Amino acid sequence: xxxxxxxxxxxxxxxxxxxxxxxxxxxxxxxxxxxxxxxxxxxxxxxxxxxxxxxxxxxxxxxxxxxxxxxxxxxxxxxxxxxxxxxxxxxxxxxxxxxxxxxxxxxxxxxxxxxxxxxxxxxxxxxxxxxxxxxxxxxxxxxxxxxxxxxxxxxxxxxxxxxxxxxxxxxxxxxxxxxxxxxxxxxxxxxxxxxxxxxxxxxxxxxxxxxxxxxxxxxxxxxxxxxxxxxxxxxxxxxxxxxxxxxxxxxxxxxxxxxxxxxxxxxxxxxxxxxxxxxxxxxxxxxxxxxxxxxx
Amino acid sequence: xxxxxxxxxxxxxxxxxxxxxxxxxxxxxxxxxxxxxxxxxxxxxxxxxxxxxxxxxxxxxxxxxxxxxxxxxxxxxxxxxxxxxxxxxxxxxxxxxxxxxxxxxxxxxxxxxxxxxxxxxxxxxxxxxxxxxxxxxxxxxxxxxxxxxxxxxxxxxxxxxxxxxxxxxxxxxxxxxxxxxxxxxxxxxxxxxxxxxxxxxxxxxxxxxxxxxxxxxxxxxxxxxxxxxxxxxxxxxxxxxxxxxxxxxxxxxxxxxxxxxxxxxxxxxxxxxxxxxxxxxxxxxxxxxxxxxxxxxxxxxxxxxxxxxxxxxxxxxxxxxxxxxxxxxxxxxxxxxxxxxxxxxxxxxxxxx
Numbered sequence: 001x002x003x004x005x006x007x008x009x010x011x012x013x014x015x016x017x018x019x020x021x022x023x024x025x026x027x028x029x030x031x032x033x034x035x036x037x038x039x040x041x042x043x044x045x046x047x048x049x050x051x052x053x054x055x056x057x058x059x060x061x062x063x064x065x066x067x068x069x070x071x072x073x074x075x076x077x078x079x080x081x082x083x084x085x086x087x088x089x090x091x092x093x094x095x096x097x098x099x100x101x102x103x104x105x106x107x108x109x110x111x112x113x114x115x116x117x118x119x120x121x122x123x124x125x126x127x128x129x130x131x132x133x134x135x136x137x138x139x140x141x142x143x144x145x146x147x148x149x150x151x152x153x154x155x156x157x158x159x160x161x162x163x164x165x166x167x168x169x170x171x172x173x174x175x176x177x178x179x180x181x182x183x184x185x186x187x188x189x190x191x192x193x194x195x196x197x198x199x200x201x202x203x204x205x206x207x208x209x210x211x212x213x214x215x216x217x218x219x220x221x222x223x224x225x226x227x228x229x230x231x232x233x234x235x236x237x238x239x240x241x242x243x244x245x246x247x248x249x250x251x252x253x254x255x256x257x258x259x260x261x262x263x264x265x266x267x268x269x270x271x272x273x274x275x276x277x278x279x280x281x282x283x284x285x286x287x288x289x290x291x292x293x294x295x296x
Numbered sequence: 297x298x299x300x301x302x303x304x305x306x307x308x309x310x311x312x313x314x315x316x317x318x319x320x321x322x323x324x325x326x327x328x329x330x331x332x333x334x335x336x337x338x339x340x341x342x343x344x345x346x347x348x349x350x351x352x353x354x355x356x357x358x359x360x361x362x363x364x365x366x367x368x369x370x371x372x373x374x375x376x377x378x379x380x381x382x383x384x385x386x387x388x389x390x391x392x393x394x395x396x397x398x399x400x401x402x403x404x405x406x407x408x409x410x411x412x413x414x415x416x417x418x419x420x421x422x423x424x425x426x427x428x429x430x431x432x433x434x435x436x437x438x439x440x441x442x443x444x445x446x447x448x449x450x451x452x453x454x455x456x457x458x459x460x461x462x463x464x465x466x467x468x469x470x471x472x473x474x475x476x477x478x479x480x481x482x483x484x485x486x487x488x489x490x491x492x493x494x495x496x497x498x499x500x501x502x503x504x505x506x507x508x509x510x511x512x513x514x515x516x517x518x519x520x521x522x523x524x525x526x527x528x529x530x531x532x533x534x535x536x537x538x539x540x541x542x543x544x545x546x547x548x549x550x551x552x553x554x555x556x557x558x559x560x561x562x563x564x565x566x567x568x569x570x571x572x573x574x575x576x577x578x579x580x581x582x583x584x585x586x587x588x589x590x591x592x593x594x595x596x597x598x599x600x601x602x603x604x605x606x607x608x609x610x611x612x613x614x615x616x617x618x619x620x621x622x623x624x625x626x627x628x629x630x631x632x633x634x635x636x637x638x639x640x641x642x643x644x645x646x647x648x649x
Contacts, residue, residue: 066483079496080507093485118485130515136505137512138526143502179500186503199503 052096057103063114069124075132083129090122090129097122147184155184155206162210169242177241181207191280196273201230204237204272211240218243223254230268231256234275313344334396338416339383348384351474352446352460355420356386359475363440366422367392373426373438376475385417392416425462427472439464441472454479 032038041048052058075083101115147154158180162168181187185203188194212227227233232253239245239252263271312320328336348354356362360376374390393413400410424440431437443465452459454476464470499505516524531539546554568576587593597603 062484064483065485066480067486074492077493077495077497079498080505080511082496133507133511134515134526136499136507137515139499140502140505147502183501184503186501 049092050095050099052100057100060111060114063111063118065114065118065121067121069121070128072128072131075128076135078132080133083133087126087129090126094119094122094126151184159210159213163213168214174241177207177210191276194276196269196276198269201268201272205233208233208236208240211236211246215240215243215246219247219250224250227253228262230263230271231261231275234272238279332399334398334402334414337383338394339385341382342384346384347381348379351462354379354386355444355462356423356425357474357477358386359477361426362388362423363426364388364391364418364422365424366418380417383417385419386423387415387417391418425472427464427470429470439470441465444472 048054052062070086075086078086097115097119101112101119104112104115162173165173178189181189181203185199185206186195187200187203187207194200208227216222216224224232227236235249235252235256236246239249312323315323324340351357356376358376358378361373362376363373364370369391372390374388377387377389379386393415395411396414397410398407398412424442425444426438426440428436428438441464445463445465445468446460447463447468448461449458450461451457452474455474459474462472462474464472497506512518584596587596
């Protein structure tokens with residue numbers, strides 16, 4: 001029977017009444033045989049991901065594995081990016097091997113054993129990745145909880161050490177401070193993908209208090225005895241890492257105080273966001289040095 | 297779930313280890329009957345938990361020279377070719393064989409006959425490991441180890457793991473080194489060693505990490521009720537054991553204690569001092585002299601160093617008297633002989649005194 005629109009009773013009745021509506025000038029052609037040569041698949045077809053090098057099944061040598069799966073110890077060294085990539089490599093390989101395993105199973109081939117070995121190795125690798133990521137998340141959470149307990153004492157000790165040091169304008173101390181402010185408050189010195197939040201504010205307050213306590217005694221003029229405002233704190237944080245910079249910061253603060261503004265606590269984040277955005281825009285306007293290109 | 301997963305899974309798959317041993321035997325026999333005789337194994341497979349998995353259990357490794365101690369080839373030296381993990385046995389270069397008929401579809405390249413000699417694997421307990429020792433004059437001698445012991449470990453670069461030192465029992469200074477394994481070629485799935493060891497994760501902040509913020513939600517459903525393994529608030533004994541670095545066998549306090557005891561031992565006098573001897577002697581003599589019981593006094597006198605037995609004294613006295621008498625008689629005899637000699641010439645005949 002030639003196929004008619006089955007579900008339409010009207011169409012069926014119409015067909016019965018009038019016969020088949022095939023034009024008389026249609027010529028029958030040779031049937032197209034279902035061979036593989038007649039199938040044309042584009043090169044970038046997504047289903048190719050299920051085939052190893054576009055083969056139907058792979059050879060025995062390709063299934064022969066010498067190595068082992070990735071262990072948890074190996075993967076603990078790897079960054080999230082690497083783990084993410086490795087997960088998808090494993091997943092793709094798993095898809096291929098499971099597709100082939102079904103074929104081998106149908107013909108009850110002995111290659112199924114090799115397929116299963118490979119599958120187990122892949123599965124173990126993937127489980128290890130999950131384990132490492134879970135560990136890391138838990139570790140990070142534990143570190144945050146732990147810092148709530150011992151953090152205050154640690155920061156106090158660090159401050160004492162900083163204030164007792166004679167010369168803090170060294171690279172060693174700059175590095176130390178940079179590491180501290182990123183590790184505990186998440187402040188990156190280049191403001192890369194910065195998020196202004198409570199922790200950021202806490203961080204700049206702590207660091208500026210370090211600078212202020214260190215250098216305010218070394219200045220002769222006592223124009224500023226304490227930092228009243230988040231803008232003043234930010235100015236000391238920005239410039240106050242050296243004595244000369246601190247002097248400039250104090251001058252700026254004196255200028256700022258003439259305006260008579262006082263930022264309330266509720267608007268601190270907004271103000272700092274604006275200041276940081278200004279700073280980033282300034283940095284973007286300076287063209288990058290082209291020395292690297294010339295040397296390359 | 298695919299049937300492959302069913303077969304492989306522990307939960308849904310048919311696991312032979314769950315059945316009792318007599319039913320397992322039935323399955324083994326069924327499996328054996330299904331195979332052609334050429335591929336039937338001479339030895340039954342060992343259960344997974346009884347299989348050897350480390351060099352201490354195997355005693356030998358591929359490449360070892362061994363001496364066979366059992367069967368037709370007892371006494372011959374051969375080499376270990378491979379380990380058969382299913383039966384806990386090893387294949388040797390020269391060993392007993394089994395004649396089997398192989399169908400043509402399973403012929404190996406170069407095979408010309410249906411009948412081949414298939415080597416039978418040997419159990420390592422029927423083998424003696426052979427090592428070489430160098431004599432003082434530079435000649436080498438082969439020795440077969442009757443029994444082996446494993447003491448100490450070292451990192452083997454070729455095996456890429458800790459290997460135990462293989463020593464001969466009762467001669468533990470003789471170490472038979474492990475043979476060098478064949479180098480393993482990397483397959484297409486292998487990752488470069490340096491790439492594996494490369495470190496790319498550097499945790500440097502408690503605020504940010506390199507993973508996405510909502511990663512935990514994709515790892516585990518947030519509404520799941522089962523307690524999360526990583527949320528636990530306490531440390532178990534095994535956790536502490538893993539987290540604490542191993543202590544040295546002798547702590548500093550213990551070492552100091554041992555040294556102190558040694559010094560005290562050295563400083564102690566080997567002979568008693570004369571003062572001590574006098575003190576002890578005085579006390580002992582005082583005690584002995586105050587003894588009133590005659591029997592005990594007699595007994596103590598008997599045991600003193602200058603005590604002499606009265607019997608011996610009497611014998612000595614008798615001996616002295618006897619000696620004196622002998623001397624007297626000798627003198628008399630001398631005189632007698634002198635007198636006789638004097639008067640001999642005068643009274644030649646019938647002399648009677």
